[in-house]
Amino acid sequence: MTAAAPTSAALSLAPAARTRRRILSRTAKYVLLVIFVVVVLTPVYVLVVTSLKPPADVNPATSWGLPIRWPWEAATEGGPTGFDNWTLAWNALAPSLGRTFAMTIPAALISSMLGSMNGFVFSLWRFPHANLVFTLVLFGMFIPYQAIMTPLVQMKTTLGMPSNVVTLLIVHIIYGLPICTLIFRNYYESVPFEILEASRVDGAGMLRTFGSIILPISVPAFVVTIIWQFTSAWNDFLFAMFLSDTSGGPVSLALNNLAQGAQLSNYGASMAGALIASAPTLLVYIILGKYFVGGLMSGSVK
Amino acid sequence: MPARTRKPLSRIRSWGPPLLLVAPTIVIIAVFVYGLIAVNTQVSMTDRHSLQPATRFVGLENYFALLTEDRFLHSLWNLLIFTIVFIAGTMLFGFLWAWLLEKGVTAEGVFRSIYLFPMAVSFVASGVVWRWLLNSAEGDRASGLNRLFESMGLGFLQNPWWSDPTWGMAAIALPAVWQLAGYVMALFLAGFRGVPIELREAARMDGASEWKLYRHVIFPQLGPVALSALVIVSHMSLKVFDLIMSITKAIYQTEVPATYMWVVLTGNDYAKAATIATIMLLLAAVFIVPYLNYTNRKEREGR
Numbered sequence: 229m230t231a232a233a234p235t236s237a238a239l240s241l242a243p244a245a246r247t248r249r250r251i252l253s254r255t256a257k258y259v260l261l262v263i264f265v266v267v268v269l270t271p272v273y274v275l276v277v278t279s280l281k282p283p284a285d286v287n288p289a290t291s292w293g294l295p296i297r298w299p300w301e302a303a304t305e306g307g308p309t310g311f312d313n314w315t316l317a318w319n320a321l322a323p324s325l326g327r328t329f330a331m332t333i334p335a336a337l338i339s340s341m342l343g344s345m346n347g348f349v350f351s352l353w354r355f356p357h358a359n360l361v362f363t364l365v366l367f368g369m370f371i372p373y374q375a376i377m378t379p380l381v382q383m384k385t386t387l388g389m390p391s392n393v394v395t396l397l398i399v400h401i402i403y404g405l406p407i408c409t410l411i412f413r414n415y416y417e418s419v420p421f422e423i424l425e426a427s428r429v430d431g432a433g434m435l436r437t438f439g440s441i442i443l444p445i446s447v448p449a450f451v452v453t454i455i456w457q458f459t460s461a462w463n464d465f466l467f468a469m470f471l472s473d474t475s476g477g478p479v480s481l482a483l484n485n486l487a488q489g490a491q492l493s494n495y496g497a498s499m500a501g502a503l504i505a506s507a508p509t510l511l512v513y514i515i516l517g518k519y520f521v522g523g524l525m526s527g528s529v530k
Numbered sequence: 531m532p533a534r535t536r537k538p539l540s541r542i543r544s545w546g547p548p549l550l551l552v553a554p555t556i557v558i559i560a561v562f563v564y565g566l567i568a569v570n571t572q573v574s575m576t577d578r579h580s581l582q583p584a585t586r587f588v589g590l591e592n593y594f595a596l597l598t599e600d601r602f603l604h605s606l607w608n609l610l611i612f613t614i615v616f617i618a619g620t621m622l623f624g625f626l627w628a629w630l631l632e633k634g635v636t637a638e639g640v641f642r643s644i645y646l647f648p649m650a651v652s653f654v655a656s657g658v659v660w661r662w663l664l665n666s667a668e669g670d671r672a673s674g675l676n677r678l679f680e681s682m683g684l685g686f687l688q689n690p691w692w693s694d695p696t697w698g699m700a701a702i703a704l705p706a707v708w709q710l711a712g713y714v715m716a717l718f719l720a721g722f723r724g725v726p727i728e729l730r731e732a733a734r735m736d737g738a739s740e741w742k743l744y745r746h747v748i749f750p751q752l753g754p755v756a757l758s759a760l761v762i763v764s765h766m767s768l769k770v771f772d773l774i775m776s777i778t779k780a781i782y783q784t785e786v787p788a789t790y791m792w793v794v795l796t797g798n799d800y801a802k803a804a805t806i807a808t809i810m811l812l813l814a815a816v817f818i819v820p821y822l823n824y825t826n827r828k829e830r831e832g833r
Binding site (some may be wrong): 257274349354359361368370380382408409459465466480484488503 | 556558559573644645653654656658672708712713765767792795806807
């Protein structure tokens with residue numbers, strides 16, 4: 229490469245100076261990257277450390293330090309330990325955890341299934357004005373949900389729907405449809421048309437083509453939409469606030485309840501609770517991060 | 531073309547099945563997105579300010595009342611400050627991180643995953659720790675970031691964070707930046723990766739320095755990505771609700787239209803809640819509709 233550009237301005241520097249400059253800029257880059265890692269992870273440090281401090285150890289002066297007595301040390305000495313925070317948080321959140329799984333998993337599966345059918349039609353088996361209809365469906369994912377919340381709350385009352393995860397399950401399926409449709413449509417756009425032509429020649433109808441040719445190759449897109457739907461339903465707070473109550477609502481509501489009830493001295497329990505409530509989505513992110521990013525990027529439409 | 535000569539019946543036979551397959555979604559979206567938006571707009575034009583049913587149509591009266599109300603204007607002002615800091619922060623850090631990671635970094639995947647991880651956490655959970663970090667106490671009683679500044683000899687940086695009446699909303703934007711800068715980074719990284727390799731090669735052949743390569747060749751290619759990021763981040767900003775509820779609860783100091791709407795609806799003022807919601811929808815549409823049009827057009831050109 230250097231030989232190809234003999235007049236390059238960079239070449240006018242002596243080779244030694246150039247190497248030095250390159251090493252310097254590389255070092256600066258890594259120093260910056262590591263500083264940002266520290267900044268991004270600071271809240272995690274605070275969460276973990278504070279959750280392990282018994283109320284007696286909570287003191288502004290030492291609030292950034294490690295626990296004076298680690299819970300396992302304190303446990304042998306008797307008295308309250310940092311583990312009490314975790315017990316308290318667990319007791320506050322445990323009833324809602326099961327409900328939240330029962331809500332998020334079916335919501336993710338059902339909207340993904342519908343999304344794949346829609347994506348198939350909007351990309352491979354179109355009807356006239358399919359693009360317009362698709363755009364109209366897509367709009368649903370960009371609206372501020374406040375715009376439908378007042379009538380939705382009234383509708384829930386009129387129909388006598390319960391203030392718990394059952395109602396939220398339905399709501400998450402409905403408002404997850406646009407993004408699932410989008411992800412599947414983008415995914416199917418890359419399917420070669422010849423595959424469809426071949427199946428048409430074979431005389432296969434739409435459903436057979438979908439079921440025997442398209443569905444089997446859709447696994448990656450299903451992973452993306454299921455993860456995406458699971459995460460957004462799990463982390464949802466808006467619908468939970470408007471449509472459910474703490475006795476029947478998801479873990480986000482229970483966590484908020486725990487945190488809002490806490491005094492400064494009791495931050496440990498809220499922090500333990502935040503870690504417990506985040507564990508499922510964080511695990512999914514750590515194990516299946518690649519697919520999570522896939523869902524994220526689809527939010528930018530193209 | 532044979533399609534032209536087809537009889538109407540066969541046209542129905544070929545359009546019917548795909549339409550039937552998407553029919554459930556079309557019906558659901560028609561009812562729960564467009565239908566409810568219509569009902570919401572209708573409610574916003576009535577006098578239903580309590581649990582009692584509406585007695586009459588009042589036209590745009592609620593809108594005029596709201597747009598001249600100090601409290602609502604205050605919430606819009608808060609939203610504006612939040613949005614400016616949020617957009618500036620996420621775009622700046624997102625771009626910087628993507629640029630740093632763009633090429634030849636050892637363990638790139640690790641850095642990327644760490645920068646992006648806050649996206650996987652809910653605002654409610656991160657609100658717990660940010661409430662602690664943004665504690666307003668200063669001096670001896672300081673904890674959170676104020677304590678950290680003090681112990682690092684940066685005591686002058688101590689401030690009341692979101693309790694500050696003027697700039698409090700800027701402090702609320704910090705957790706939002708923390709949470710979403712990684713997302714903007716992911717978008718920009720995809721943008722960097724999308725720059726054709728031949729362009730870089732050609733610029734290098736011409737003897738362009740590394741900086742000139744970025745300045746004149748690569749950055750101009752990132753325009754569409756920057757636009758996407760801007761639209762997505764702005765519309766997220768408009769929706770901010772969870773974070774504020776979690777850090778400060780619904781108080782006047784940090785009120786934005788989304789939390790104001792919550793307060794109003796829990797007070798059973800349906801018409802006013804619907805009015806706030808319609809204004810939020812209009813604000814979102816200002817960004818989203820042109821954006822959807824733009825991507826649609828681009829897609830058609832790309833075919």
